[in-house]
Amino acid sequence: MVRRALPSRQRRMVGPFVFLDQMGPHVFQPGRGLDVRPHPHVCLATVTYLFDGEILHRDSLGSVQAIRPGEVNWMTAGSGIVHSERTGSALREGGSALFGLQCWVALPGCFEETAPAFAHLDAGALPVLEGEGISARVVAGSFWGRRAPVATLSDMFYVDVMLDPGARIAMPPEYPEQAIYIVEGRLDLGRDGSFDAGQLVVLKPGAEVVLAAAGPGRTRLMLLGGEPMDGPRYLSRNFVASSEERIEQARRDWQEGRFPQVPGEHEFIPLPESRGRPVRYP
Template structure:
């Protein structure tokens, strides 16, 4: 039986991301999916990119690859990336802006450091998420939306700045065209600042980007931790130290299980298999001006579906 103090705690679990090196010491930390928790609301994937400094002449090169059944959400704290996709979009993304790409029935994109940025040393630090689409929208037409920093609403308080990247939170709504009830926010806290996080959605989590976050009786947490809250529990965030930066994310539970196979998300095992075969046979649309692509990896076994 849980103790009285445990019942008062807001934190359900702490996820320490898996770290992988993509080469040149460029690290990616994957918080979702994990063995402990596969989804938070519609969020099925969360990667921290960097922080990293590329030498002059170097940069990131993520060759064209496909997606179905999800929206990719790219948000940078530092540096710049150039997005290209099979719709013909060519869009640089810079800190504080958001790229929201709805894959729907199928899209292909690349993410690279632009040639002009490679002319000198450059930094890169950001988060990329995947948001699963509702079943009624899994096969929607692919689309792309980019919103500049000044168009994203900001909630401010004493020592606090919270930018609403997508969805609704703190009574404010982002212009990004989401397809489900969700929220995603970039929160910066100065020394001594405190922020009450209400239980607005059934599933909510906090990703610590920088500094140390104090959650009172739940403890303090350093950067690189995904803190998943218990349903219906509000919590007060406090900055321990000079500053802290966190991402708030979550939403309503998905309308059924989802499977992830490579870059594909779907409620249907048959659809995932079709996507694999379509990419193998190069039946997806091409990214204009790109000839490279990431081959389909060897994926053994059947997809695992999880709520």
């Protein structure tokens, strides 16, 4: 049933998902907050989803959008975009919590150089499925017969599942590549064992699994995956592309100031001089 349980930063793709970054849980003291300065991306989409707190997104398209729990920010970098992620000034004054995930989704080769775009969806726009001790929100793509309205460029799914203690739910093999990321609590997969928060469980193709909450408290999971990509991808810092040459071009464009700027922001993060070859994701 389970191929293996991997740390969240393991180097492999599951469907179009190439990178997963967990933010928090963390509590900022008054006067402090998140300050991710303007930085570039190419040939991917970023998917930001929060469980707690708030982030103010700004990008080179002129988008200014706060994201809160249950909402989704989908940013298509395509040919190139720059964005910042910060705690807003009003929230910063009194201190605030932050807990969430950002995933990077590789774009199909024919869309890698598509025009940059940004979309925000409120929590009420996302499909929700509820049962006894179970709540699931389809954040992006399609799963369990429900489709989120965000316009993805490949067949994929990304679902937030909350299980009460002892609750169980079947995860059907809807896509060739599927995985489960345990956000909180403990997940029981029967004969294949139990898994703790922070683990990414990659499933074998064609296997239906039963997800059961194993801990005394609630268990939170993100289900993710999709159709296999149309070839390997390379990752180097902020850049993901189907060729090393495209990543090198993006590096030169950033260092030489050819990326667009985020309106109202003037900070610049230079890329490090020393670097290895981009990491290849098979």
